[in-house]
Amino acid sequence: MQKNKSEADPEEQFCSNPDCPDYGKKDAGNIVKYGHDKNGKQRFWCNTCESAFVETKNTVFYNRELSEDQIIMVCKLLVEKNGVRAIERIMGIHRDTVSSVIEGLARHAREVTDFLIKNIGLTEVEVDEMWSFVKKNKRKLPKEARKQMDRAIAGST
Numbered sequence: 001m002q003k004n005k006s007e008a009d010p011e012e013q014f015c016s017n018p019d020c021p022d023y024g025k026k027d028a029g030n031i032v033k034y035g036h037d038k039n040g041k042q043r044f045w046c047n048t049c050e051s052a053f054v055e056t057k058n059t060v061f062y063n064r065e066l067s068e069d070q071i072i073m074v075c076k077l078l079v080e081k082n083g084v085r086a087i088e089r090i091m092g093i094h095r096d097t098v099s100s101v102i103e104g105l106a107r108h109a110r111e112v113t114d115f116l117i118k119n120i121g122l123t124e125v126e127v128d129e130m131w132s133f134v135k136k137n138k139r140k141l142p143k144e145a146r147k148q149m150d151r152a153i154a155g156s157t
C-alpha cells in the first residue's frame with residue numbers, strides 16, 4: 001500500500017478552470033478538499049465556479065495521460081530540438097498525445113516560460129529556442145497558440 005505523503009493544502013491550490021473568476025488565484029478562500037481521484041490524488045472543489053479539479057502544482061502541466069514530470073521531459077526534448085516523432089520514440093508516448101501536450105504548452109506559453117525558467121532552471125534563450133522550434137515544427141497549431149508563443153518569445157514579463 002502506498003501512502004500519499006504530501007497531504008495537499010487547499011490554500012496552496014488554485015482553481016484550474018480558465019473561465020473561473022478565481023482562476024489561478026491562491027488563497028482566495030474558494031477552494032475546499034473534495035475527496036480523491038482513482039489514482040489517489042487529492043481532488044479539490046472550487047466554490048466560485050462549482051467545479052472539481054485535481055491537485056496540481058501548475059495546471060499547465062496537468063494532462064490526463066501524462067505526469068507533470070513527463071510533460072517537463074517533453075519540454076526538455078523540445079529544447080534539444082526533438083520533433084514530435086523523436087519524442088514519441090524516446091518516451092514511448094503516442095505522437096497524438098505528444099502533439100496535444102505541445103499544443104497545451106503553446107496555449108499557455110507565458111506561464112510555461114515562467115515555470116521552465118524559475119522551476120526547471122532553463123535559460124530564457126533556451127525557452128525562446130524551444131518556442132521557435134515548436135513554431136517551425138508544428139505549423140498546424142491553432143492561431144491562438146501561435147500568438148501566445150509569439151508573446152512569450154517577445155518576453156515582456
Ligand SMILES: [Zn+2]
Pocket residue numbers: 015016017020021022023046047048049050051
Ligand atoms: Zn473556479
